[in-house]
Amino acid sequence: MSAAMPTVQTTANSRTFPKFDLYRLLHTVFQPTFGCKVCILIDLPDLAEAQGMAFLENPERAVQRQAHKHFYLGLKNGVLDELAMKGGEMYAYQQTGGSNLDLPDECVDMEGKALSLEKDIYPNYDIILCISTFSATAPLTAFAKQYGFRGATLHGLNDIILNTGLAVDYDEVSRDAEKLRLAMTKADSVEIDFALESGEILTAKLELSGQEAQKSHGLCRGTTPDVANLPAGEVYFVPTGAEGFFPMKYENGTLGKLTVTGGRIIKSELIAGDQATIDVHNAKLQDDPMTGVLGELGFGTQVLPVSGADIQDEKVLGTCHMATGRDDHLGGHITPAQFKRHQNATHDDILFAPHKTPNFDIKQVRMQRGDQHEILIEHFQPAKYLLEALAAE
Incomplete structure (x- = not known):
């Protein structure tokens, strides 16, 4: 058991994490x-x-x-x-x-x-x-x-996830996620400004229609059937619509400018890299349009080191991500049956984080909730509004 929890120091930041303990993880989560x-x-x-x-x-x-x-x-x-x-x-x-x-x-x-x-x-x-x-x-x-x-x-x-994202106290993770959920819940929309190296600013506006924000907080207790995604620490929405433009970095490093309308990516244009990569994506969007539907907007809530795996890195405070494809597990209505091809019925995260997308910056993320207008993130750092929400008792 874990009466005395030894700690390990990470080099990624100044936070000290307790040593991974399977007993503590399973006992806390379940x-x-x-x-x-x-x-x-x-x-x-x-x-x-x-x-x-x-x-x-x-x-x-x-x-x-x-x-x-x-x-x-x-x-x-x-x-x-x-x-x-x-x-x-x-x-x-x-x-x-x-x-x-x-x-x-x-x-x-x-x-x-x-x-x-x-x-x-x-x-x-x-x-x-x-x-x-x-x-x-x-x-x-x-x-x-x-x-x-x-x-x-x-x-x-991997080892970093094991020693940091899975070593934390999930009661604390849950409390922080709830603070940030309350700060963002029932938002009408969120706008994200992306600053490219060329100086161009791309803006995407995601409609949220006043929905209750949800949280991935790691606790899966009681008798209700549920599945926790670990490491946890995220506030998320299922967009009801989206318009505008945003950049995407492909796996091979190619950078594309994506056009979004009606809540769906309709085309990609080359910013830098391989045109063939852009052509393949556009062909997929044309062949199976559901692959371009934006099914999630998420915000990280934890202070964690970069692990090299999106499962943890999207949970880092100051990052945000979108996802395309199925969203039925998030309370949305996009199911595998709606895709033309079975292999396309994925849920793919698009993470915006300094280590992942160093060739563009999140200049600002803004939330509108009725008459309330708040800045959530600037330059991959949580803004004053979110920091004050976390500090609240």
Whole structure:
């Protein structure tokens, strides 16, 4: 147990984090009851690697090896008993190849035995921990509601995330997220100004229609089926519309100017980099227009170091992100059935952060809520309004 919590110093900032403690994480997030049954899911490109845990010998399976070392062995080596839980088994399913694509039903145990997620796993566990390469939050949330389990998705797990974003006190994370949620909830709209190196300013306006802001705060307690996304620490909205322009940095470094109208990206234009990358994106937008729909606007709420994985980096205070694609797991109405092609039914975050997008700046983020006008972020730093909200008792 964690009576005395040793600490580790990060070099990314001056914050000191407690040492990762699986007992503390699971106890805080879930408050599991006596006899609660837990399992771990991982994804593998070849399910044959599950037999005899062969993936442990493959250096390319870094996430899956983290799952084994810190969660599987952690449960087996005392945490199950300390929390009075049962289970601790690990199963693998076929990698989906995309963020939040629907999960296949077939899975295997660590002896290679073929099983069914819907028949053998979902109905038989109270808590499911999914530690994967690609995010499974959207499909797992839907299955949680169907089968009644709780869970957490921890895709892209690495050492920095383990020692910072998963080592924090999630009661504190939840309190801070609620303070910022109240500061932004029922906003009518948010405008974001992006300053390019050329001096051009692009502005995107996202309509929010006075909706209640939601929070990803890491707590998944009680009996209500739900899935926490860890690390947590985010306030988010499902946009009801959007107009304007914003820049996007593609994986190969190409920078594009995206035109948004009617809540959907309709085209990309080259700012710098590879024209072919822009052409591919435009062809996808034309072929399957739902891929351009903006399904989320999110704001980070935590002080964390950059991890190199968006799952943590989008939770950093002073950053914001949009996402395209399905949003049914966020309370929206965009489901996989609305996409022309199954492989396009993803939920893809577009993160705006200094380390991720150094070739443009978030000059300012502004919120309108009735007659109230507030600056939320300037130059990737939380503005006075948000800092005062966090400081409030």
